[in-house]
Amino acid sequence: MKAVQLFRRATLGAVCVSAFFSGAAVAEEINLYTTREPGLVQPLLQAYTAKTGVKVNTVFMKDGLPERVASEGARSPADVLMAVDVNALVDMTEKGVTQPVKSAALEAAVPANLRDPAGNWFALSMRARTLYEVKGGPSSFTYEELAEPKYKGKVCLRSGQHPYNTALIAHLIARDGEAAAENWLRGVKANLARKAGGGDREVARDIMGGLCDFGLANSYYVGLMRSGAGGPEQQKWGEAIDVVLPTFKNGGTHVNVSGAAVAKHAPNKEQAVKLLEFLVSDEAQAIYAKANFEYPVKQGAAVDPIIGKIGTLKVDALPLVEIAKHRKAASLLVDKVGFDN
Incomplete structure (x- = not known):
């Protein structure tokens, strides 16, 4: 009572x-x-x-x-x-x-x-972890590609310890193991154009400003920006980028x-x-x-028309419960490679 x-x-x-x-x-x-x-x-x-x-x-x-x-x-x-x-x-x-x-x-x-x-x-x-990119960028992309040396100095991301990113890292561990996920993290860190930080919408802002060409961000922020819900300034950020639904190699798109x-x-x-x-x-x-x-x-x-324009979402088949098992290991890897330093 x-x-x-x-x-x-x-x-x-x-x-x-x-x-x-x-x-x-x-x-x-x-x-x-x-x-x-x-x-x-x-x-x-x-x-x-x-x-x-x-x-x-x-x-x-x-x-x-x-x-x-x-x-x-x-x-x-x-x-x-x-x-x-x-x-x-x-x-x-x-x-x-x-x-x-x-x-x-x-x-x-x-x-x-x-x-x-x-x-x-x-x-x-669901919300997909999408790729924000400069206008005219690749029409298809894999998460693994973001660690390739050709993108050195071209990537913007929020903190690696943010749940949006640790969930993606946990997904990589579940698919390919900790060693592969660590190599990916080190590659992405080497490609950062600025210190990891800010929010997902700031990735779009920095791409518009020419600071970087690529970044990962959640799909719904595209709707919030392009619809004007975040104000006229953020609407400009949303319109200044292209958005791609990346996939894992031989897999689908990561969602939370x-x-x-x-x-x-x-x-x-x-x-x-x-x-x-x-x-x-x-x-x-x-x-x-x-x-x-x-x-x-x-x-x-x-699906909302703004989100529908991104493309057809193909969710990766790995069960969320399997991904979630690796969330602690993902956080430890972020610290191990000094991703946010």
């Missing part, structure tokens, strides 16, 4: 989604804990409430989600746990705050490599995901599963694409 009271007080004092079914009283309610930004989550939950009449009480937090749920224990009011990347999803499973779910709808919509094999979590949207799980002690498990099933429906997948220029996980779901 105390945990429930704390939850209710938190939701009153924090950002809370309380959309109601038009013309009728809300029949039920569920509780969502999430580290996703409110602006990205609210349109989805409002659509769910409008469709089902189920109210979603939402607690937004920057970090510490699994720790909070674990501390609440069996009395936790959390039904659904939503996270911004695969590392967080794996963390929740490893900390024992999720439970396996068996759902034909979820398994049909989410490819096997984008969900936990036991059903502890499911990807809901947002996703969700049913909490281990969910008081409303049935409704929690229904919310997850809604989030992989055509309606919700289209909202993901529109709200943050993300790729839907469901095949055939609409």
